[in-house]
């Protein structure tokens with residue numbers, strides 16, 4: 108155990124932890140988005156999919172068991188990811204207590220500059236999103252019906268400012284992933300073959316998946332507002 | 338050309354320090370940046386004032402002593418150029434130039450624009466060498482090394498340890514420097530026997546100095562006068578992981 112603690116204390120080890128937890132969260136977000144595309148197949152298909160999540164692993168796992176294991180794993184990944192992000196930020200702040208009068212970025216991109224605050228917005232979004240569609244208290248959802256996710260989905264997104272918040276949060280997530288999905292390869296020491304002459308496939312990977320996730324997720328509130336899904 | 342300089346003046350490590358403005362009415366665009374400061378210092382000396390302290394040695398871009406934060410970027414506006422190799426033609430007549438020292442907890446200001454970079458020396462001291470008796474110079478090509486590997490090792494070995502990477506990094510991290518020093522030895526046959534131990538010790542020393550944590554923002558490679566790229570940082574991460582897991 109002690110080597111894990113020591114590893115996590117080093118800035119390199121901490122970034123490995125961030126990369127692995129970030130990768131796990133990315134995997135979840137991707138599957139989550141693809142799964143939600145079922146909403147375009149109508150209420151039956153969508154509710155059947157949502158119910159099906161609870162019976163995955165049957166008969167090895169009982170009703171909802173695997174889902175809970177996944178939830179615990181995700182919670183762990185979020186906690187670890189955020190702790191590492193927080194710690195990393197602390198260490199870096201302490202490394203330059205007296206700042207410059209002026210420091211200009213040369214090639215740092217907007218996505219890179221917003222990793223921290225963008226991450227915080229994504230976190231707030233996750234919390235709200237859980238209240239909105241999973242727990243459904245009155246303040247978060249106007250008419251939450253347990254067991255009818257299609258209804259909750261449509262009614263939930265009909266509130267325009269809720270939809271707007273979802274869209275903003277997805278744009279933040281997209282920026283986060285545009286840098287993060289490239290950065291994680293750096294953190295894990297995975298580089299393109301120097302001499303392949305094909306450029307950096309990690310950039311292509313990061314930009315494409317960031318785009319796919321943002322477009323997929325943004326389509327949901329837009330489809331409800333436009334009346335395509337009702 | 339006429340320039341206005343705003344220079345960080347700090348009489349000692351304890352002094353709070355401040356920006357002081359100097360007018361430079363007659364600067365030749367052919368001067369190097371350091372020659373321009375020489376002119377200022379001559380004038381200050383004649384006036385009985387304390388000249389501005391700044392580090393320099395070779396003035397040909399190979400020793401790594403010079404290094405100033407010029408208008409918010411390390412070594413000034415020109416890519417792949419040390420401060421001593423920067424010329425005044427990069428600036429406009431009438432421009433105001435802000436000159437600050439490298440700022441990092443691990444690089445404390447000694448005086449004015451001079452910082453103490455011995456944290457870099459300590460990283461080298463724990464492993465940035467090959468501890469075998471090398472005797473006299475070996476015959477050329479006695480030890481075959483592939484061209485790509487030799488090129489890559491040379492890219493890393495070009496590091497002059499100026500500290501611009503740390504100075505420019507939003508996180509004050511020293512990953513580019515440390516990785517270059519680890520990589521040029523890890524790539525060559527001479528570096529193999531101590532490869533894992535070297536990586537571990539140099540990384541751990543880097544962690545102990547008050548450097549920040551790399552976020553892969555790539556600002557370091559953008560200002561590196563020797564154009565060392567962040568691919569070496571990935572390589573260091575890989576080397577460190579391998580050393581830790583084996």
Ligand code: HEM
Pocket residue numbers: 122123125126127128129130132133136188189192193195196222223225226227228229230283284286287288290291292294295551552553
């Ligand atoms: C769905 C949620 C999320 C996903 C998929 C995700 C993914 C990632 C990935 C892949 C990285 C790159 C790791 C590396 O460079 O090795 C990363 C970095 C980062 N994440 Fe997240 N993340 C998520 C949520 C969050 C949240 C909620 C926060 C903060 C509250 C956050 C803060 C950060 C920060 C600050 C970094 C950059 C760390 C650095 O290098 O300095 N992330 N994220």
Ligand code: FES
Pocket residue numbers: 392393394395396397398399400401402403404419420421422
């Ligand atoms: S003085 Fe030697 S590199 Fe600039």
